Amino acid sequence: xxxxxxxxxxxxxxxxxxxxxxxxxxxxxxxxxxxxxxxxxxxxxxxxxxxxxxxxxxxxxxxxxxxxxxxxxxxxxxxxxxxxxxxxxxxxxxxxxxxxxxxxxxxxxxxxxxxxxxxxxxxxxxxxxxxxxxxxxxxxxxxxxxxxxxxxxxxxxxxxxxxxxxxxxxxxxxxxxxxxxxxxxxxxxxxxxxxxxxxxxxxxxxxxxxxxxxxxxxxxxxxxxxxxxxxxxxxxxxxxxxxxxxxxxxxxxxxxxxxxxxxxxxxxxxxxxxxxxxxxxxxxxxxxxxxxxxxxxxxxxxxxxxxxxxxxxxxxxxxxxxxxxxxxxxxxxxxxxxxxxxxxxxxxxxxxxxxxxxxxxxxxxxxxxxxxxxxxxxxxxxxxxxxxxxxxxxxxxxxxxxxxxxxxxxxxxxxxxxxxxxxxxxxxxxxxxxxxxxxxxxxxxxxxxxxxxxxxxxxxxxxxxxxxxxxxxxxxxxxxxxxxxxxxxxxxxxxxxxxxxxxxxxxxxxxxxxxxxxxxxxxxxxxxxxxxxxxxxxxxxxxxxxxxxxxxxxxxxxxxxxxxxxxxxxxxxxxxxxxxxxxxxxxxxxxxxxxxxxxxxxxxxxxxxxxxxxxxxxxxxxxxxxxxxxxxxxxxxxxxxxxxxxxxxxxxxxxxxxxxxxxxxxxxxxxxxxxxxxxxxxxxxxxxxxxxxxxxxxxxxxxxxxxxxxxxxxxxxx
Numbered sequence: 001x002x003x004x005x006x007x008x009x010x011x012x013x014x015x016x017x018x019x020x021x022x023x024x025x026x027x028x029x030x031x032x033x034x035x036x037x038x039x040x041x042x043x044x045x046x047x048x049x050x051x052x053x054x055x056x057x058x059x060x061x062x063x064x065x066x067x068x069x070x071x072x073x074x075x076x077x078x079x080x081x082x083x084x085x086x087x088x089x090x091x092x093x094x095x096x097x098x099x100x101x102x103x104x105x106x107x108x109x110x111x112x113x114x115x116x117x118x119x120x121x122x123x124x125x126x127x128x129x130x131x132x133x134x135x136x137x138x139x140x141x142x143x144x145x146x147x148x149x150x151x152x153x154x155x156x157x158x159x160x161x162x163x164x165x166x167x168x169x170x171x172x173x174x175x176x177x178x179x180x181x182x183x184x185x186x187x188x189x190x191x192x193x194x195x196x197x198x199x200x201x202x203x204x205x206x207x208x209x210x211x212x213x214x215x216x217x218x219x220x221x222x223x224x225x226x227x228x229x230x231x232x233x234x235x236x237x238x239x240x241x242x243x244x245x246x247x248x249x250x251x252x253x254x255x256x257x258x259x260x261x262x263x264x265x266x267x268x269x270x271x272x273x274x275x276x277x278x279x280x281x282x283x284x285x286x287x288x289x290x291x292x293x294x295x296x297x298x299x300x301x302x303x304x305x306x307x308x309x310x311x312x313x314x315x316x317x318x319x320x321x322x323x324x325x326x327x328x329x330x331x332x333x334x335x336x337x338x339x340x341x342x343x344x345x346x347x348x349x350x351x352x353x354x355x356x357x358x359x360x361x362x363x364x365x366x367x368x369x370x371x372x373x374x375x376x377x378x379x380x381x382x383x384x385x386x387x388x389x390x391x392x393x394x395x396x397x398x399x400x401x402x403x404x405x406x407x408x409x410x411x412x413x414x415x416x417x418x419x420x421x422x423x424x425x426x427x428x429x430x431x432x433x434x435x436x437x438x439x440x441x442x443x444x445x446x447x448x449x450x451x452x453x454x455x456x457x458x459x460x461x462x463x464x465x466x467x468x469x470x471x472x473x474x475x476x477x478x479x480x481x482x483x484x485x486x487x488x489x490x491x492x493x494x495x496x497x498x499x500x501x502x503x504x505x506x507x508x509x510x511x512x513x514x515x516x517x518x519x520x521x522x523x524x525x526x527x528x529x530x531x532x533x534x535x536x537x538x539x540x541x542x543x544x545x546x547x548x549x550x551x552x553x554x555x556x557x558x559x560x561x562x563x564x565x566x567x568x569x570x571x572x573x574x575x576x577x578x579x580x581x582x583x584x585x586x587x588x589x590x591x592x593x594x595x596x597x598x599x600x601x602x603x604x605x606x607x608x609x610x611x612x613x614x615x616x617x618x619x620x621x622x623x624x625x626x627x628x629x630x631x632x633x634x635x636x637x638x639x640x641x642x643x644x645x646x647x648x649x650x651x652x653x654x655x656x657x658x659x660x661x662x663x664x665x666x667x668x669x670x671x672x673x674x675x676x677x678x679x680x681x682x683x684x685x686x687x688x689x690x691x692x693x694x695x696x697x698x699x700x701x702x703x704x705x706x707x708x709x710x711x712x713x714x715x716x717x718x
Contacts, residue, residue, distance in 0.1 A: 002677055004705050005079040006046075006109070008090050014049040016104075020707070023086070023109070026700040027685035028422055028448055030477065030661055030668070030715060034529045036416065036423055039086060039111035043093055048102035060095040060102045068092065073118060076109060080705060085681060087427050088112045112216070112425035113443060119215045120409040123346075126242075127320030127408070129400025130285030130347040131205040135262040136195065138247055138397040140592040140600070143190040147590075148604040151574040152227055152235040155201045159237070159574055159608045160588075161536075161555035162192040164245055164564045169552060169586070172545035177596065180541070180552060180588040185596030187589035191246055195397055199236040199571060203415070206408060209347075219439045221446040222421060232624045232652070233419065235612050236571050240402040241557065244566035247402070248395050255314075258391040259284060259398050260350040260363055267365065271383035285400075286348045286365070286384075298343055299366040300350070301335040305359040309333070313354040313391060318401060319346045349400070352391040360389045404569035406532065411569070414531045418571075418626065420448045420653035424685070428456075449656050451686050452697065458688040459679055465691060466672035475666030475715070476511075480526040481658060483507045483628035483650055487534035487568030494560040496537055505535045505610065505627035507650050511662030534568040535626075538608055538634040550586040551577060553607040553635050571626065573612045578604040583614065609635065616644045623647035660718050669696065669714045680708060689714055 004021055006013050015021075025039045046052055048060075057068040073089035086109070093106040133156060136142055146158035160167070165178045167188045174184030178192070203223050207215065218224055227234040261267055266283020302315065315327040315334065327334065350363065363386040406414075415421065423446075426439045446454075484506030488497060496504040534557075541552045555572070559565040577585035585603050592598035611625040614635045624647035625633070633645045650658075660666060671691065675683075680703055689696045689712065696714035703710045 002080050002680075002706055002708065003082075005082065006076065006090075007079070008055055008076050009074055011051070011055055013055060014047055014051050016045065016047055019044055019046070020704055021109075022702055022704045024700065024702050025683075025685055025698075027424060027451065027698075028657075030475070030699050033481075033527070033658070033661075034417060036113070036421075038113040038424065039088070041109040043106050043108045045096065045104040045106050047104055048095070052105060053102070056092060056105055058102070059092060059105070060097065073110060078109065078705070080677060080681060083681060084427075084429075085705075086111060087425065089118075112427070113423050116215070116412075116423070116443075117409055119210050119213055120407070120412070123408050124320050125202065125403040125406055125408060125411055126322075126400050127347055128202070128205045128209050128403070129318075129320070129349060129398075130287050131208045132201070132399045132403075133197070134284050135259050135396045135398050138195075138395045140190045140590070140598075143193055143195075144590055144600055144602065146195060147193070147602065147606055148576075149606075151237075151576050151606060152198065152231070155198050157196050157198075157237060157574055157606050158193050159196055159239070159555065159572065159606045160553070161194070161239060161557060161570075161572075161608050162188070163194060163241065163557050165189075165192050166556050166558075166562070167192070167541075167554050168544060169541045169550050169588075170544040175596070177591070181543075182587050182589040182599070182601040185591075185599065187591035187596055187599045189591040189594055191248065191594075194240055194247055195402070196237040196239045196572075196574070197399065198234075199238050199415075200234050202238060202411075206412070215443075216425065217442045219426070219442045219444045219446075221444060221450065222419070223445055231612060231622070232647075233415075235573050236626070237574055238404065239557075239570040239572065240397075240399065241404055241566065241570060242402045245564040247397060255353050255355045256391070256393050256395050257398065257401075258352045258354075258396055260352060260386055260389060261285075262396060262398075267363075267384040267386050269382060270385050272381045284349055286343070286367075288343050288345050288348070298338045298368075299336065299364075301333075301364040301366070303333045303361045303363070304331075305361045308358045311354065311356045311358050313352055313358050316351040316353060317348055318351050318398075319348050320400075322401075324348065347400075349398075351398070351401075354391050355393075357393050358391045360386070360391070362387060363389055406569050410532050414533050417529055417531045418533075418649055418653075420649075420657070421445055422448050422451050428682075428684075447653055449653070452657075455686040455688055456684045457682065458690055458695070459683065460690040461671075461673045461675065461679075462691050464673040464675055464679075466674065469672050471670040473668040473670065475668050476662060478525050478527045479510065481509045482526060482528045482530075483509065483654070484528075484530050485535035485568070486530045486532050487570075489559060489567060490534065490536050490565060491556055491558050491560055491562060492537035492539060493535060503535075504537050505629060505631055507629035507648075509650070509658060509662075511659070532568055534570040535610070536570060536572070536608070538610065540635050540637070551583045552586050552588060553609065555608045572608040573610065573626070574606045575609050575614055576604065576606050582618065611635075611645050616641050624652065625649075660715075663718045665716070665718045667716050668699065669712075669716065671712045671714060673710050673712065675703065675708045675710050677708070680705070680710075 021044050023039055023041050059068045070092040073091045076090040078086045088111045091108045096104040143158050167178045169180045171181045173179050176186050178188050179186040261284030309332040312329045312331050314329050317325040365384040368381045424444050426442055426444045428437050429440050431437050484503045488503045493504040536555050538553050538555050541550050587601050587603050590600045611633050613622040615621045616623045623645050625645050627648050628650045630646055630648050632642050685698055695717050699715050700713040
């Protein structure tokens with residue numbers, strides 16, 4: 001019989017003497033393989049004692065001002081016989097009354113990983129503005145430069161993906177828009193292209209942004225590996241496609257956005273000490289962290305230089321959801337105070353919109369914190385100044401504003417689905433060999449194969465088994481698993497679906513390999529794993545004058561009506577072609593202006609691809625791709641390597657686990673056992689359970705932390 005101690009926010013709570021507390025453990029349930037599980041307890045009750053009433057602030061009394069907020073989980077930890085066991089969070093579910101008096105609180109303990117949803121909340125990727133690259137001018141010079149940079153080393157690139165007009169190659173024409181053949185005024189107008197950012201840069205920004213909001217550090221198992229150690233992930237890029245069509249809005253009067261601080265100087269603190277070092281990050285973005293919100297004073301003053309006072313402009317304050325506040329069109333110097341805007345938790349930056357260049361001698365952001373805030377009992381004042389600042393007439397590509405519209409949690413979930421990742425909070429201070437665990441206190445993120453391959457222990461529970469009760473159940477819970485992407489409605493992907501009655505890059509697995517010849521009839525339900533991203537089918541161009549293939553591959557992000565389109569975020573692999581690469585690039589023409597009076601010919605540029613390489617062999621060759629099914633590589637259709645790009649997401653990250661699920665020898669075993677404390681304390685979900693010399697994988701476990709009585713759902717190794 002164990003003695004359990006439960007702490008909430010560092011305070012030990014009182015327990016009923018005979019209360020039974022059971023914890024449920026599962027990392028990857030064979031019945032729900034797309035879901036990441038974390039340990040949790042079944043709801044149990046604790047007495048409404050004096051101590052517990054203080055912790056939960058008499059929750060049953062709703063008249064109490066500043067009472068306990070049951071909408072949020074609170075930090076908690078469990079000890080067994082005074083030995084630390086699990087760190088996590090407690091949720092208050094309700095209060096039980098007897099004779100109209102508080103008798104007990106109903107609570108649930110959750111393992112730490114499950115709090116990712118709370119940390120990320122409902123924030124979009126655009127919320128990361130303060131920790132992403134700030135801005136880059138959107139002009140022909142920068143677009144062409146980003147078309148030629150090295151990959152995957154560059155954070156920002158520009159791939160040959162058009163948002164509206166389809167590019168083509170025709171050596172018989174000389175004065176045609178979107179014709180990549182370099183002759184006359186041929187050429188693709190640079191405004192048909194958009195920048196892309198390295199996915200690893202985005203994930204790094206997520207780790208930085210949320211590190212002070214309760215997110216533990218990620219381990220180095222997957223996201224934090226180097227480019228050479230994890231090229232399948234680190235070579236991925238995200239196309240910065242926030243709105244359909246042109247980056248620059250089409251208006252009767254052309255206006256330009258300039259982010260204050262984008263001139264490289266940024267805001268400088270001239271008065272006061274920030275309550276935290278993250279109040280202003282990078283000189284451009286103001287970060288309001290929890291505890292610093294509900295500001296008393298928030299004054300913004302702009303001083304227009306002499307000679308520019310009659311030029312109209314608009315002031316915007318932008319946050320992760322878009323425009324937070326706007327002044328409307330104004331002229332001359334302006335001053336605004338807290339009556340116009342109060343800032344909640346989040347990231348903000350100031351944007352100036354104008355049709356003409358405007359010079360400001362200074363922009364002042366004066367912030368005075370609430371005197372009642374616990375982090376600053378005496379109040380605080382910060383004055384941030386930009387100094388001389390010019391709102392230019394060059395359109396600025398502001399990365400925060402151009403990030404695709406997707407929630408951070410959905411973006412991360414999508415990556416987990418693509419690479420079959422699993423996550424858990426590592427609460428083991430010491431490794432099995434007694435050495436300090438370098439991942440202690442971190443979120444371990446691994447591929448599922450790596451997770452099961454790196455088990456800590458093999459536990460023989462034969463002598464602890466309850467032989468009176470056990471079951472052997474069918475191991476196949478569904479007849480088919482569909483893998484794919486939510487976004488397959490762009491022109492060529494939709495066309496593929498219509499012609500093949502199957503989604504581009506998607507796979508329907510029925511246990512007979514990728515090319516199924518039969519299906520099972522006993523289980524009657526399918527299962528779907530769909531990543532929330534767009535999946536384009538790219539096109540290798542032919543010379544329309546004669547039909548010979550050229551070494552150019554393009555993407556066309558339009559719907560099946562050939563109209564500009566916005567749907568899911570697009571991930572892709574970039575491949576840089578040069579005159580000396582293999583294959584050698586075909587020279588292309590880029591129009592520097594809409595009329596084609598200025599043309600640049602490029603022999604180096606980046607093409608988009610679903611495969612990490614255009615070839616499977618040779619220097620830089622790879623079979624890895626982000627299709628779930630082994631589709632024909634778009635660049636090699638009809639070539640000698642057709643069908644050889646076998647490094648699909650399914651084959652590389654799902655096949656081992658899922659093929660075992662469909663194996664005719666797979667069974668689900670249900671056992672009961674009474675485990676000793678040392679086993680309960682050290683048991684991990686990737687450990688091996690041994691019963692009568694047979695090894696099993698843990699699917700789920702439910703352990704009574706008081707008595708040690710445990711129910712296991714085990715999978716036999718096949």
